[in-house]
Structures are given as C-alpha cells and as structure tokens.
Amino acid sequence: MTEVDPAARPVLVILRAGDRSLHPGWLAGAPPETRTWDLHLSYFGNDPDPFPDRPADVTVSFEKGSKATGTVACLAGLGARLDRYRFIWLPDDDLAADLPTLNRFFAIVAEYDLDIAQPALGPGSFVNHRITSQRPEYRLRFTDFAEIMALGLSQRAFRICRPYFDRSVSSWGLDFLFPKLIGYPDRKIAIVDETPVVHTRPGGKGPNIALVRGEGVTPGQELRRIEKDFGIVRSRKNLAAIPLGGGAPIVFPPAKE
Numbered sequence: 001m002t003e004v005d006p007a008a009r010p011v012l013v014i015l016r017a018g019d020r021s022l023h024p025g026w027l028a029g030a031p032p033e034t035r036t037w038d039l040h041l042s043y044f045g046n047d048p049d050p051f052p053d054r055p056a057d058v059t060v061s062f063e064k065g066s067k068a069t070g071t072v073a074c075l076a077g078l079g080a081r082l083d084r085y086r087f088i089w090l091p092d093d094d095l096a097a098d099l100p101t102l103n104r105f106f107a108i109v110a111e112y113d114l115d116i117a118q119p120a121l122g123p124g125s126f127v128n129h130r131i132t133s134q135r136p137e138y139r140l141r142f143t144d145f146a147e148i149m150a151l152g153l154s155q156r157a158f159r160i161c162r163p164y165f166d167r168s169v170s171s172w173g174l175d176f177l178f179p180k181l182i183g184y185p186d187r188k189i190a191i192v193d194e195t196p197v198v199h200t201r202p203g204g205k206g207p208n209i210a211l212v213r214g215e216g217v218t219p220g221q222e223l224r225r226i227e228k229d230f231g232i233v234r235s236r237k238n239l240a241a242i243p244l245g246g247g248a249p250i251v252f253p254p255a256k257e
Contacts, residue, residue: 003033003034017044024051034103038059040060040074041058044065066170067092072165086155089151090152094201095200097197109154114154114190116153116182117191120195121150129236131143131237135193138244141240144237148172157187161174161178168219169222172226173225180230238252
C-alpha cells in the first residue's frame with residue numbers, strides 16, 4: 001500500500017468522543033502510514049488522560065457539553081488548522097468501521113466532489129432514517145439528506161454551515177438545514193453505499209440526548225424551531241445513484257423516501 005505524507009492528508013475527522021468511543025477500530029485493518037485522514041478527538045468525559053494508546057498524530061482536546069456545543073468549542077480551539085483540509089467529517093463515536101473503509105469513503109467523496117456526504121449504514125445498524133441504510137448494488141446515491149450522526153462537509157460547505165452549528169444543542173435539525181444553506185440542489189449531497197459503517201447504539205439513547213434534556217430542551221423542539229426559522233420542509237429523497245461498478249447515474253423517479 002502507498003504511504004501517505006501526514007502533512008498532506010486532505011481530510012480531518014473531528015470526533016466527539018466519550019469513554020466508549022469506537023474510534024480505535026477505525027485505526028485498524030491497514031498499516032497506519034496508509035491513513036489518508038487526520039483524527040482529532042474532542043473528549044467529553046472525565047479522564048484527565050483519555051486514550052493513552054492513541055497514535056502520536058491523533059490530537060485531543062477537552063470539551064464538555066452536547067455534540068453541538070462541544071463541536072463549536074472544539075472548532076474554535078482548532079483555529080486555522082481547519083483551513084488546510086478539503087473535507088471535514090463529524091461522526092458520532094458509536095460507528096464501527098476500519099481504516100480501509102474510511103480511506104475509500106474519503107476517496108469517493110473526492111472523486112465525486114461531494115459537498116455533504118456520509119457513509120451508508122450497513123447490516124446490523126440501528127437506523128434512524130431509512131434512506132441511510134446501505135443499498136449494496138450502488139457505489140453511492142445522490143440525495144437531499146445526510147444524517148448529522150455521520151455527516152461530513154467539504155471546505156466550502158463547512159464555511160457556509162459552521163455559523164449554524166449552535167442553532168441546535170442536540171444537533172437535531174442541522175441535517176435538514178445544511179442542504180438548504182449550501183444551495184441544494186446546486187451542490188452535491190450523497191450517501192456512499194460502497195463504504196458502509198455500523199451504527200452500534202440506538203438513536204436517542206446516548207449521552208448527547210441526556211445532556212440536552214438536562215438543559216431543559218428536547219431534540220424535537222429544536223428540530224421544529226429550525227424548521228420554522230428557516231422555512232424547511234423535511235425531505236429525504238434518493239435522486240440518482242452510481243452503480244457499484246461505476247457508469248452513468250441511475251435516476252430515481254420523483255418520490256419521497
């Protein structure tokens with residue numbers, strides 16, 4: 001396998017990580033020098049020295065709060081470092097994957113110049129939105145939706161969407177808002193079926209939602225507020241797909257997912 005210059009990695013993965021984070025598995029399955037992405041852990045637990053066995057190039061910061069509030073604080077701390085990446089992935093810490101799968105996911109994102117993308121959820125996953133379930137006959141599906149749990153943004157989309165991360169403490173509603181902010185359908189949004197991950201915990205049961213409820217707000221209330229403030233009508237549609245072997249897009253008939 002080809003070695004990758006760490007200084008030239010085009011992708012930054014920013015993970016809001018707790019003590020049960022599955023990210024060590026993301027670093028397995030291939031030689032570490034083949035990794036095409038940097039990893040930054042935004043830790044929300046109480047251990048003063050979390051993940052001591054992490055590779056030397058995996059950075060850590062400490063931000064309490066929900067996924068959204070912690071991410072906002074983390075981004076502020078990362079500062080100008082964010083500018084050098086072409087794609088920024090903001091997954092949850094309960095996704096099971098390995099290094100070759102994530103390398104391939106980011107390669108497909110670059111190949112199709114995607115602005116918003118997520119890997120599909122493979123067999124055995126807890127699925128919150130049916131559209132995110134893997135369709136193994138496809139390489140990827142162009143959609144009008146990607147779930148905040150596993151969503152990434154191109155640098156141009158990140159710059160547009162970043163000021164709105166704190167509009168939802170729970171992060172609910174942001175996955176409907178971001179496509180509108182970037183000017184969908186003029187930009188490309190996709191769910192990548194070739195590189196499935198496994199969502200290992202049921203939605204709404206993790207520490208993020210508990211933190212949100214502790215602040216006296218419910219995710220549903222936040223979702224409805226975003227819909228009202230931005231005039232959003234919820235939509236989760238498959239628009240077209242690239243077959244697994246490549247080729248021309250297959251266009252889906254207009255129908256709601």
